[in-house]
Amino acid sequence: MWVGIGFALAAGMLWGLVFVGPLLLPDYPAALQSFGRYLAFGLIALPLAWLDRGELGRLHRSDWIEALKLALIGNLLYYLFLASAIQRAGAPLPTMIIGTLPVVIAISANWRNRERDGMLPWPRLGPALILIALGLACVNQVEMSALAAQGSDGNTRYLSGAALAIGAVACWTWYPLRNADWLRAHPDRNPRAWATAQGLVTLPLALTGYIGFWAWLIIDGNPMPMPFGPRPEVFIGLMVSIGLFASWLGTLCWNEASQRMPTAVVGQLIVFEMLAALTYAFIWKEQWPDALTLTGIGLVLAGVLSALRIKPVRRVSSEPRR
Template identity: 30%
Template sequence: MVADRSLMKGAVYGVCAGLCWGVIFLGAELTPGLSGLQLAVLRFLCYGAISAVLLMRRWRRVCTPLTLEDWKSLFWLSLIGNLIYYSLVGTGVQWVGIATTSLIVGLIPVLVTLAGRHDANAVPLRKLFPSLCCAMGGVVLISWHALSSDDGLNTLTNLFGILCAFGALVTWSWFAVSNARRLIKVTRVSSHDWALLTGIMTGAQSLLLAVPVLGFQGSQHGLAEWLDFLWVAGGVALLSSVVGGACWNQASRLLPLALSGQVLVIETLAALVFGFLWEHRLPDGHELSAIALLLTGVVWCLNVHRAPQRSSTA
């Protein structure tokens, strides 16, 4: 019974994280004047500033239990899972659209599940094969749909966007697995404080990139434009990075790795809903088919894992 409550609580935290993260795809559409890297730097500067303010009074107490290995982990998690990942997401959205980017990134639950197949409560790969085929089929379909254009230049643009989306898929899958395993070892730091420490580290990295990435673009945009960019970046930082990051860290501690990635399908669904609302349209036939295949794969994968979990709980 205690294990069931823990799983339910972890699932709720994971769903909340997915809903918060759905807006990151929309953020790139709201800032067409910035590149993916520029938006990432601006967002994580805001994330770092918010995190520093929230952690300022407790800085010494929170940092005391951390080891050099923990700080190294924070550095790489921040660089790969935040800066590089969101630069790729933003570029993918601007080049190939929210629907295609979010559906490709929607394979994260599958990759995380594969990474955790040797952990506790994992199931054999042969039982996961049908769900993997469904999820991959959805991604192949949406990628083919994006590339099936008569315009050669547009096809190259879409191809570049798809490659960025796959890069985002790989980088955040690595982050999800590495962060979950590090949180198991960092027991004296809360999930919320770990998210704030990640924010401070990412903010410091963004500060080093601010001048070369943003400084030389200052004259290209007026004050009103920069204020709009700052509002969007600050909103995404607060909702997705601070709130979403804390929820995800808590979910990572409560759920087995094989299950934690499955709730991220909520991020894909939220991103698709936000994207279609922003574009004032309904999904076309290819997009609906891809969504159905991806959801079928993820739900199938989740159901396969539920039986071993129930047996372990019993």
């Protein structure tokens, strides 16, 4: 159990790095960061594909199409929304919104899979959702107060950033549910090979997007130097680092934790990602969070952990026994 918790903590600390990238590269468009990150991840997946070549050979055309959908929405589109949100609203609020993912996924599964997995009782789930809403309101109040002197343009950027963060939540709510559906429908397949397959299909998607964005910059007359922007050493180093540590090593640590602990326990530990991301953001800003922000973080954390402790209840059939 303790080894599993250590792996989950390591995964959260590695995944938190993806929230820092947009802060380190504010002069790079979010689309370029998204395509760059997953181009690096796709290249890293190539040697892994050789190790899983036997399992990958068993996949059918429909499986590759499903992997393509998962890679497009769960990888490229998710990070495009997230990077755009952080550049527009700063790191704290998008991080808090992403931190609600375990509960949002639980609610979605409550409706979508209620016949298969049972339902979380709404009366018990309600207080947790209230805690999360109050926590987000606290952080939102702090950020809005900081933008008060910037006028309507600052407020507009902040609100658009919050909307993009919600879009990122939508992408990563759809992804694990759809991914779990495929894994359950193919219990004889290797989950590691399935992850490798998604990395492989990410590579051509990211490469196409990268070239397409480069062409759009030329057509638009944008003076940004390409192919690696105004700070190529920083950009390449950061993309490779995030692709290696967050996309590959972070997932590896999470899989190790999942093998050692019950799913109901390890699912709660995804909050390490939110805490790591907030820590990195405040270190980058060289300031301590104020009391209201800390209160908001505590409320969201309490709400997420409270909701994830609720066990699903299967509906009892009302038909009389014969």
